[in-house]
Amino acid sequence: MTTELPTTSEIQIDKPSLNWLPPGLGLQKVDERIMTLNVGPQHPGSGHMRLIVQIDGDYIIACDPDPGYVHRGEEKMAEYRNYILNIPHLERPVIHDSCNVLYPYVLGVEELLGIEVPERAKYVRVIASELNRCIYIMYWLAIYGIFLGHSTMFMWPAGDRELLIDLMEKMTGARVTHAHFVPGGVRNDLPPNFEEVCLRQVNYFEKRIKEYAAVFYDNPILISRTQDTGVLSRQDAIRLGTTGSVLRASGVDYDLRKKEPYDVYDELDIHTNVMKEGDAYARSKIPWLDMMESCNIIRQALQKMPKSGSVRVKLKPNPKGKVFDSVYKRVESGRGSLGYYIVSDAKPEPYRLKMSVPSFRNLIALPYLLKGEKLGNMPSVYWSLNYWPVEADR
Amino acid sequence: MSSDSETSVDAESEETPVVKKPEEKQVELPAFEKGISDKIIEKFGDKVYVTFVKEDRVGIGTSRENVHDVAEFIRDALNYDHVESVSGVDYPQDKEIEVVYHIGSYSDPSLARQILALSTRAQREENPIPGNDATKLPTLRDVFYSVEFHEREVFEMFGVYFEGHPDNRRLLLPEDWADLPPLRKDFTIKGR
Amino acid sequence: MLKDLVTPENANVFVGKLGDILEKAIGKPLGYAINWGRIWSLWPVHIETACCSVEFGAASSPRYDVERFGIIEAFGSLRQCDLIVVQGTITRKMAPRLRLVYDQMPEPKYVIAMGACAITGGLYFDSYNVLPGIDGVIPVDVYVPGCPPRPETLIQGCILLQEKIKRMKARTFV
Numbered sequence: 001m002t003t004e005l006p007t008t009s010e011i012q013i014d015k016p017s018l019n020w021l022p023p024g025l026g027l028q029k030v031d032e033r034i035m036t037l038n039v040g041p042q043h044p045g046s047g048h049m050r051l052i053v054q055i056d057g058d059y060i061i062a063c064d065p066d067p068g069y070v071h072r073g074e075e076k077m078a079e080y081r082n083y084i085l086n087i088p089h090l091e092r093p094v095i096h097d098s099c100n101v102l103y104p105y106v107l108g109v110e111e112l113l114g115i116e117v118p119e120r121a122k123y124v125r126v127i128a129s130e131l132n133r134c135i136y137i138m139y140w141l142a143i144y145g146i147f148l149g150h151s152t153m154f155m156w157p158a159g160d161r162e163l164l165i166d167l168m169e170k171m172t173g174a175r176v177t178h179a180h181f182v183p184g185g186v187r188n189d190l191p192p193n194f195e196e197v198c199l200r201q202v203n204y205f206e207k208r209i210k211e212y213a214a215v216f217y218d219n220p221i222l223i224s225r226t227q228d229t230g231v232l233s234r235q236d237a238i239r240l241g242t243t244g245s246v247l248r249a250s251g252v253d254y255d256l257r258k259k260e261p262y263d264v265y266d267e268l269d270i271h272t273n274v275m276k277e278g279d280a281y282a283r284s285k286i287p288w289l290d291m292m293e294s295c296n297i298i299r300q301a302l303q304k305m306p307k308s309g310s311v312r313v314k315l316k317p318n319p320k321g322k323v324f325d326s327v328y329k330r331v332e333s334g335r336g337s338l339g340y341y342i343v344s345d346a347k348p349e350p351y352r353l354k355m356s357v358p359s360f361r362n363l364i365a366l367p368y369l370l371k372g373e374k375l376g377n378m379p380s381v382y383w384s385l386n387y388w389p390v391e392a393d394r
Numbered sequence: 395m396s397s398d399s400e401t402s403v404d405a406e407s408e409e410t411p412v413v414k415k416p417e418e419k420q421v422e423l424p425a426f427e428k429g430i431s432d433k434i435i436e437k438f439g440d441k442v443y444v445t446f447v448k449e450d451r452v453g454i455g456t457s458r459e460n461v462h463d464v465a466e467f468i469r470d471a472l473n474y475d476h477v478e479s480v481s482g483v484d485y486p487q488d489k490e491i492e493v494v495y496h497i498g499s500y501s502d503p504s505l506a507r508q509i510l511a512l513s514t515r516a517q518r519e520e521n522p523i524p525g526n527d528a529t530k531l532p533t534l535r536d537v538f539y540s541v542e543f544h545e546r547e548v549f550e551m552f553g554v555y556f557e558g559h560p561d562n563r564r565l566l567l568p569e570d571w572a573d574l575p576p577l578r579k580d581f582t583i584k585g586r
Numbered sequence: 587m588l589k590d591l592v593t594p595e596n597a598n599v600f601v602g603k604l605g606d607i608l609e610k611a612i613g614k615p616l617g618y619a620i621n622w623g624r625i626w627s628l629w630p631v632h633i634e635t636a637c638c639s640v641e642f643g644a645a646s647s648p649r650y651d652v653e654r655f656g657i658i659e660a661f662g663s664l665r666q667c668d669l670i671v672v673q674g675t676i677t678r679k680m681a682p683r684l685r686l687v688y689d690q691m692p693e694p695k696y697v698i699a700m701g702a703c704a705i706t707g708g709l710y711f712d713s714y715n716v717l718p719g720i721d722g723v724i725p726v727d728v729y730v731p732g733c734p735p736r737p738e739t740l741i742q743g744c745i746l747l748q749e750k751i752k753r754m755k756a757r758t759f760v
C-alpha cells in the first residue's frame with residue numbers, strides 16, 4: 001500500500017494571498033492565480049458546513065472541509081441521561097432516518113442489559129427501518145435534484161416521500177421523529193389493517209420510483225454532469241474507509257444486512273447493489289436501486305411476520321449495565337454502516353457513548369475527490385457522498 | 395451465521411497452538427475469533443493482552459510504544475484494512491485516557507463481520523494543555539489512512555495529541571473554544 | 587395668497603407641513619399597498635442550521651407548498667431576501683455566522699424561529715455548545731414551536747408573520 005494520496009495538510013489555508021505579509025509569522029506568499037473560496041455555511045451548495053476550496057481558474061486544487069456547525073454534544077449529553085431517556089436525542093442527528101440511527105443503540109443496549117426481543121418486534125423493526133431508509137433516500141434525492149438545478153427531481157421525490165411518511169405516521173404517531181425503537185422491542189404494535197395499507201402503498205411507491213429513470217437517471221444532462229466526475233477507485237474506497245453507497249458504487253460488495261445480519265435480516269432474501277464505476281453517477285444511482293431492494297424486503301417481511309404476539313418486553317425501571325462492559329454494534333443505515341460504541345458502568349447512564357456515523361466516515365473522501373474537479377461540479381460530487389452534515393457533527 | 399466464518403474456523407484453530415488465557419476456563423470462546431487473538435498473542439507475546447473475545451468481536455490492548463507495530467501486523471498479516479471509529483474513553487480513576495480503534499475489513503470476505511478493537515492508553519493530565527502535555531500517542535494514520543479525521547476529533551474532544559499526525563487541527567468545536575476538552579469526565583455540564 | 591404666507595424664513599416649516607398633509611391624505615393607502623406587496627413576496631434566505639430543515643424542505647414539497655402563500659423556496663442570494671427562517675439549533679460556532687447573515691440583509695427583514703431549539707434550546711438545553719434560544723443573537727418576529735414543527739405549523743407561522751406585516755407601519759415618505 002502506497003501513500004501518495006493528497007493530505008489535507010498539504011492545503012495551505014492559513015496563508016493568505018496578499019502582497020504584503022506580516023513579518024515574523026512564517027507566512028509564505030502563494031501564487032496569485034490561486035484564490036481561496038469559502039463555500040458555506042450559508043450557501044445553497046453546501047448545507048450546514050463550510051468547504052474552504054482553493055481554485056486555480058475554474059479548477060479546484062485543494063479542499064478543506066470545515067464541519068462542526070451543528071455540533072451539539074450528543075455524546076456528552078448521553079452520559080447524563082439513562083438508557084431510555086437517551087432515545088429521543090440520539091435520533092435527532094438524522095431525523096428523516098430516525099429508525100436506523102437508533103437501531104444500533106437499541107441493539108447495543110439489549111446486549112449490555114441481556115434482553116431478548118420477541119419475534120414479531122424484530123419484524124416490525126425491519127419494516128420500520130426499511131421504510132425509513134426509503135424516506136431518507138427520497139429526501140436525499142430531492143436535494144440532489146435541487147443541487148443540480150433539476151426542479152422536477154425536487155418535486156417528485158419530495159411529494160412521493162409523503163406516502164411513506166403517512167405509513168410511518170400511522171405506525172408510530174409522528175411524522176419524522178418516531179422514537180419507535182426501544183430496548184426490548186418497539187413502542188407500539190402495528191395498527192389494525194396496517195399490512196394491507198403498507199403493501200398497497202409500497203407497491204405504488206415502487207411503481208413511482210421506477211419512473212424516475214426516465215426523467216433523471218437517463219437524462220443526458222445528468223449523465224454529462226455526473227459521469228466521470230469525482231471518480232473513487234475501489235482501492236481508495238477501501239483505504240479511505242468509506243461506507244454505504246459510496247463504497248458499493250466503487251465495486252465493493254459490502255452490505256451489513258447481508259454480511260452481518262442483525263435481527264431477522266438473515267431470514268430474508270437480500271440482493272446487494274454494486275456498481276463498478278465509482279463516479280458521481282454511480283453514487284447517485286445506488287441509493288435509488290437500494291430503494292427498490294427495500295420494497296422487496298418490506299414485502300418479504302410482511303409475509304413472514306408472525307401475525308400476532310407481543311412486541312415489547314417490559315424492562316425494570318432504570319436498568320443498569322455491568323462495570324466497564326463495552327459493546328460495538330452496527331447496522332446498515334441509509335448512508336452506510338452506523339455503529340455505536342457503548343461502555344457501561346454500574347449506573348443507569350452509559351459511561352461513554354460514541355457514535356461512529358457514516359457521514360463522518362465518508363467526509364474524508366471529499367478533499368480527495370474534489371482535487372482537480374471543476375468548481376461547478378462541486379455540488380454534484382459533494383452531495384453524491386450521501387453526506388448529512390447534522391449527523392457528521394453529532 | 396455466515397458460512398464463510400464456519401469454513402475457516404477449522405483451518406484456523408488447528409494450525410494455531412492454543413495459548414493458555416484466563417478467559418478460556420469460563421466459557422466456550424468462539425473459535426474463529428479466538429484464532430485471530432491467538433495469532434496476535436503469538437507474534438507479540440506479553441506486549442499485548444486480550445481484553446475480550448466475543449462473537450464477531452475481538453479486543454486487543456497494548457501499550458503506547460507497541461501500538462504502531464501491532465497495527466501494522468494487523469493490517470499486513472491479518473488483512474484488516476480500514477478503521478471504522480476511533481473513540482476515546484476517559485478513566486480519571488486510572489489517570490489514563492483509553493483510545494480504541496475499531497478496525498474492520500472490506501477486502502477479506504471471511505472477516506466481513508469481524509471488528510477488532512485495538513485499544514491503547516495515554517497518560518492523563520490533571521490540567522491539560524492540549525498538544526503540549528504528556529497526553530500523547532503515536533498516530534496510526536500512516537498505517538490506516540482512514541483515521542485522519544477520527545484522530546483529529548479525539549484530539550479536540552480529549553486532548554490526546556497524536557504524534558506524527560500531519561494535521562492536528564480543530565475539527566468540530568468552535569474556533570474560540572478555551573475550556574477543557576469537552577468529553578473528559580472533569581468537564582461537567584453546567585447545572586447537572 | 588400662498589405667496590404671502592410663505593416667506594424664506596418659514597419655507598421649510600411649510601414643506602414639512604405639506605409632507606404631513608400628504609402623509610395624512612395618501613400615506614395610509616400607500617403604506618397598505620407597500621405592505622401588501624411585501625406579504626406576498628417573502629423570500630427566505632437559504633440558511634440551514636439543523637435538523638428542522640428537513641421539515642422546511644417538506645413544506646415546499648407539492649403536498650404543503652408554501653409558495654401558495656407567497657413564500658418561495660429557500661433562495662441563494664442574501665441581498666434579495668427579506669426573511670430568515672432559523673431552522674433549529676444554533677450552536678456557538680454558527681451564531682456569529684447567523685448574525686453576519688442577518689446584518690447583510692437589506693431592510694425590511696423578518697425572522698421566524700422554527701423549532702424548540704431555536705426558541706429555547708429545546709432538547710439540547712444542557713449541551714455545552716448550543717445557545718439557549720436565538721433571541722440574544724437576532725430579534726425574532728414569530729416563534730414556531732415543535733420538534734420539528736409540522737409543515738402545517740410552519741405555514742401557520744408564516745401566515746402569522748404576514749398578519750403582523752399587514753399591521754406594521756410602512757415607512758412611505760422617508
Ligand code: SF4
Pocket residue numbers: 092095636637638673674675700701702703704708709732733734735
Ligand atoms: S427543534 Fe427538534 S427537530 Fe428542530 S432542530 Fe431542534 S432538535 Fe432538531
